[in-house]
Amino acid sequence: MDSIIEETDSFAKVLESNIHFYRELWTEIYPVQYYLGQNTILNSLPNENLENINPKYKDVDIKYHINSKGYRYYPDKSIKKNKKAFCFGCSFTLGHGLPDNETWPYILGEKLGEEWSIENFGKSGASLEEIVRIFYQVIKNTPANEMPDAVFFLFPELTRMSYIGNIGNKPVHTGIVFEQNPEATHQAELKFLRENTVNGITTLFGRQCKYEDALIRVKMYAYTSAVNSFFNNVSCFNIIRETCSRYNIPWSWYSWSYTYWNLSREVIAEFMDINNTVVDDNGLKPVDYKEGRSRDNTHCDGYVCMQFADILYAGIKK
Amino acid sequence: MKDHYADITKYSRALNNHWKSRYNHIWRKNTPVNKIYSRFANQTIEWAVGENKNYLNPDYKDIEIKYSIDSNGFRVYPNYTPFSSKKVITYGCSMTFGFSLPDEHTWPYLIAKKLGNWQLINYGVPAAGPTEIARVCYQSISCLDKKDYPNVVYVYFPDFFRTEYIGNEDYAPIHTHLNLHAVKYPTLSSVAATEDPLQIIKGDTPETLHLSKLYAYYNLTSATHSFYEMVKSFKLIKETLESRNIPWFWYTWSPMLYSLRPETISLFFGDNTLINDDGLIIINRSPNNRGRDGSHVGLKYTEYLSNAFVNLFKNYENREINL
Numbered sequence: 036m037d038s039i040i041e042e043t044d045s046f047a048k049v050l051e052s053n054i055h056f057y058r059e060l061w062t063e064i065y066p067v068q069y070y071l072g073q074n075t076i077l078n079s080l081p082n083e084n085l086e087n088i089n090p091k092y093k094d095v096d097i098k099y100h101i102n103s104k105g106y107r108y109y110p111d112k113s114i115k116k117n118k119k120a121f122c123f124g125c126s127f128t129l130g131h132g133l134p135d136n137e138t139w140p141y142i143l144g145e146k147l148g149e150e151w152s153i154e155n156f157g158k159s160g161a162s163l164e165e166i167v168r169i170f171y172q173v174i175k176n177t178p179a180n181e182m183p184d185a186v187f188f189l190f191p192e193l194t195r196m197s198y199i200g201n202i203g204n205k206p207v208h209t210g211i212v213f214e215q216n217p218e219a220t221h222q223a224e225l226k227f228l229r230e231n232t233v234n235g236i237t238t239l240f241g242r243q244c245k246y247e248d249a250l251i252r253v254k255m256y257a258y259t260s261a262v263n264s265f266f267n268n269v270s271c272f273n274i275i276r277e278t279c280s281r282y283n284i285p286w287s288w289y290s291w292s293y294t295y296w297n298l299s300r301e302v303i304a305e306f307m308d309i310n311n312t313v314v315d316d317n318g319l320k321p322v323d324y325k326e327g328r329s330r331d332n333t334h335c336d337g338y339v340c341m342q343f344a345d346i347l348y349a350g351i352k353k
Numbered sequence: 354m355k356d357h358y359a360d361i362t363k364y365s366r367a368l369n370n371h372w373k374s375r376y377n378h379i380w381r382k383n384t385p386v387n388k389i390y391s392r393f394a395n396q397t398i399e400w401a402v403g404e405n406k407n408y409l410n411p412d413y414k415d416i417e418i419k420y421s422i423d424s425n426g427f428r429v430y431p432n433y434t435p436f437s438s439k440k441v442i443t444y445g446c447s448m449t450f451g452f453s454l455p456d457e458h459t460w461p462y463l464i465a466k467k468l469g470n471w472q473l474i475n476y477g478v479p480a481a482g483p484t485e486i487a488r489v490c491y492q493s494i495s496c497l498d499k500k501d502y503p504n505v506v507y508v509y510f511p512d513f514f515r516t517e518y519i520g521n522e523d524y525a526p527i528h529t530h531l532n533l534h535a536v537k538y539p540t541l542s543s544v545a546a547t548e549d550p551l552q553i554i555k556g557d558t559p560e561t562l563h564l565s566k567l568y569a570y571y572n573l574t575s576a577t578h579s580f581y582e583m584v585k586s587f588k589l590i591k592e593t594l595e596s597r598n599i600p601w602f603w604y605t606w607s608p609m610l611y612s613l614r615p616e617t618i619s620l621f622f623g624d625n626t627l628i629n630d631d632g633l634i635i636i637n638r639s640p641n642n643r644g645r646d647g648s649h650v651g652l653k654y655t656e657y658l659s660n661a662f663v664n665l666f667k668n669y670e671n672r673e674i675n676l
Contacts, residue, residue, distance in 0.1 A: 046576040047612030054617065057577065061584040062620045164585075171588060197581075261364035262376070263517075269380045270484065273491055274589050281596030297365030302372055306380055 061168055063175040068105030068158055075101045082159060083132060084331045092330035097134045107155050109135050112144045116152040120144065123170045124189035127291055127343070128157030132329030137337030142344035143187065154183075162195035167271040174278055182282055187347045188275065190290035194264045261294065269306045276308070287311045287350030289319070289343060291335070296321045312350045320346065385492040387426030387478050397421045397431075401452050401479060405646045410453075413645040418455045428475050430456050436470040440501075442493070444486050444590075445509035448606060449477030451655075453644030458652045463659035464507065468666070471504070482515025487586035491593050502599055505666050508590060509658075510605035513583035514576070576609075584621045591623065602626060602665045604633070604658065606650075611635050625669075627661050636661070 050057065059066060067073075070081060077099040079085055102108040107129055122128055122140035130138030144153035156169055166188065177183070231237050232246045272288075279286045289312050290296075295303075300318045303309055313320045322343065327336035335343075368376070378386040389402055398420045400406060423429045428450055443449050443461040451459030465473035476489050486508065494502075587603075594601045602625050610618070615632045618624075627634040636658055642651040 046580075046609050050577065050580065051614060051617060054620075057581075058620060060581055061588060064620075262368065265368060266376075266380055270487065270585070270589060273380075274585070274592060277491075277589065277592035277596050281592055294365050297369075299369040302369055305372065305382065 059172075061171070063172060065104065065176040066169045066172040070159075071099070071101045071105050071107075073101060073103050073105055077101060080129075080131060080159065084333065087332050089132075089328050089330050089332045089336075091336070092132065095134055095330070097132070097330060099130075100135075107138075107157065109141055109144070109153060109155070112141060112153045113155075114152060117150040118147075118184040119152045119154065120147060120185045120187060121154050121156060121170075121173065121183040122187045122189075123156045123166050125157060125161040125166065125191040126159040126334055127191070127340075128155060128189050129159055130155070130157065130329075130340075131159060131334040132331040133334070133337060133340070137329075137340055139189065139340035139343040139347070140187070142337075142341050143347055146344060146348045147185075151184075161191065162197050163190045163193065163268050163271050164195075164197045166190065167274050170275060171278055174282060174284075183284060185351050186279060186284050186286040187351070188286065188288040189343055189347070190268075190288060190292060190295070192292040193268045193290070193294045194261060194292075196264055196267055265294070265306075272307050285311075285351055287347045287353075289313070289346045289350065291322070291343075295319055310353055313346045322346070380488055381492065383492065383496050384425055385476065385489040387489075389426065389479070390422050390428075391424075391426035393420075393422040394424045394426060395422065401447075401450070403479070404453060405648065408647045410643055410645050410647045410651075412643075412651065413453075416455055416645075418453070418645055420451075421456075428459075428477065430462055430473060430475075432456065433462060433465070433473065434470070435465065435472040437468075437472065439468070439504040440472040440474065441465050441468060441505050441507070442474045442503040443477060443507045443509070444490050445477045445507075446481045446486070446511040446515075447477065447479035447649060448511070449475065449509050450479050451475070451477065452479055452649045453646040454649070454651070454655070458644075458655055460509070460655040460659045460662070461507075463655055464662055467659060467663045468505070474503070477509075480515075481511065482517055483510055483513055483583040483586040484517040486510065487589045490590045494593050494597065494599070499597075502597055504600070506594055506599055506601040507662050508601065508603040510583070510587075510603060510607060512607040513605075513609065514579045514607075516579050516582045580609075580621075587622055600666065600669055602662055602669075604636075604662070606638065625665070627665070634661070 058064060071077065078097070080099060100108050100110055102113070112135075120140075120143065122143070128138075128140060130140075135141050138155070140153050140155045140157070144151055147153075156173060158165065158169065161169070170186070170188075174182070228237055228246070235246050237246050275286065275288075288308070296319050298318050300309065300314050300316060303312075303314060303318050322339055324335070324339060327338045328334065329336050378388045378391075399418065401420055421429050421431050433456065441461070441464055443464070449459075449461060451461070456462055459475070461473055461475040461477070465471045474493075476493055478485060478489060481489070490506075490508065494506075590601070590603075603622070604627050611633050613632055615628055615630060618626070618628060618632060627636075636654060638650055638654060642653040643649065644651050
């Protein structure tokens with residue numbers, strides 16, 4: 036019993052002494068994104084691979100304007116207007132490897148019309164959990180008379196979950212090792228980790244973290260079940276639903292997750308919502324990916340973003 | 354890449370095919386179901402599931418305990434007659450269910466009486482963790498019409514290390530607990546000693562595969578991760594209730610949270626609890642005051658907790674009147 040008390044007390048001590056690491060997680064403090072810097076213009080993102088540039092973007096000038104909170108902004112779309120839309124998501128929302136006018140929040144802004152301003156809260160590598168957390172924190176820090184007139188979400192692969200280590204590190208994501216060849220995947224992960232660790236520090240999704248924590252993440256990856264991830268997503272989805280309902284904010288959602296695309300309309304209707312997205316008889320309407328890739332050949336291109344914008348626009352119009 | 358998509362389709366198909374039969378009590382937009390106790394739907398049982406029959410607290414030697422279970426598996430109070438149209442709803446784990454206690458010793462019952470014989474719904478689920486509590490709260494409130502909203506809600510959180518894991522093959526959520534350094538669960542030691550996690554997940558049968566994944570999860574959950582999960586569940590409860598203007602109060606028996614500063618409690622949770630300048634007020638769980646099984650809390654504790662909870666609501670009402 037003494038040992039339990041000792042442990043519990045030590046947990047509180049760890050949390051209290053590392054509060055600066057954790058105070059931004061799920062609290063009502065504005066979510067500042069530090070890894071892109073603040074008030075700056077970048078020619079590439081820190082985690083953008085420029086070794087294999089898509090020829091289509093060879094001569095396209097891509098500039099990432101980063102605002103004081105560390106999010107991408109559009110010089111011509113983020114200025115104050117009568118109405119405003121907030122966009123949340125992962126790198127597909129940030130517009131990884133894309134010029135401003137090919138990112139979906141920008142295209143959506145064009146569709147919404149000139150009286151709308153657009154704020155892009157996309158964060159590279161974010162899981163739905165992290166997206167919901169950013170959304171929650173942004174809304175809690177927005178004065179009542181400045182609430183958005185619409186909120187849009189593009190959810191990433193649903194198997195991305197957040198894992199937070201004990202040692203004061205930022206959360207890292209877990210996913211699924213699909214079972215066709217888990218061993219190879221796992222070994223590849225471990226190899227990648229070993230090769231990318233210097234002095235006990237490694238990088239995951241563009242963020243530095245301790246090797247031990249990254250290792251745990253890789254292990255968690257192997258153990259998380261798809262169903263567990265799905266229900267975790269449902270819980271996050273309901274936080275959005277309730278928060279938007281509390282502040283009377285219309286919202287619309289879509290996902291580029293293949294797992295979502297394969298869910299039946301019934302499942303989407305029962306656990307998520309079909310009234311603020313686009314579904315057909317088979318569930319979420321998949322977009323046409325073709326070979327459309329951004330400058331880094333990994334993320335989607337402007338053509339795919341246009342489809343995201345169309346769906347999210349149709350979702351809000353419902 | 355082709356295999357990857359085939360697998361994704363497989364998982365999605367599992368959800369598509371089984372949600373009605375296996376996951377139908379989880380996160381759906383209708384009245385929650387306590388799956389374990391729904392086996393005793395509309396029955397009265399003398400022993401709770403897993404209650405220790407080998408130990409009998411002498412204080413309860415002559416006290417008859419009956420658990421009346423409704424059609425969804427929640428405890429109801431057949432001998433309690435509310436006189437008021439006002440309603441209180443309680444959420445929590447076995448401490449809220451009233452494990453090893455007769456109806457009139459449980460804190461939800463005491464609160465309903467003290468508020469002025471209000472109507473009572475007790476959604477306590479034995480062994481529930483914060484995620485399950487948030488789920489039951491969301492389901493039970495989101496399906497109500499405005500006219501049926503409760504006048505007050507109380508949430509009594511268990512130890513936040515009870516995080517939840519839902520396997521692909523097994524269909525009921527299972528709780529994981531933290532593998533505290535000081536308390537190595539014996540059954541897990543062999544798992545902990547295995548260096549390669551893939552050796553662990555190579556179960557021989559679907560059952561052992563599932564269990565081994567659970568054990569591995571168990572070992573990997575960090576205290577901070579569990580804490581984070583609890584904060585997330587807290588936010589869902591908060592938004593669900595506050596978006597409907599339902600007053601609510603919370604407390605926990607998790608000793609971990611007693612050690613946190615009041616500023617930290619406010620930062621992650623809220624002040625709608627029993628709190629003073631030192632942090633959460635500690636209600637002493639004296640070993641001399643226990644329920645029938647000698648493990649869960651007894652009447653002195655539930656009296657104290659119910660009084661404190663009722664006072665929180667009274668103070669809130671007075672503030673509202675003064676405003």
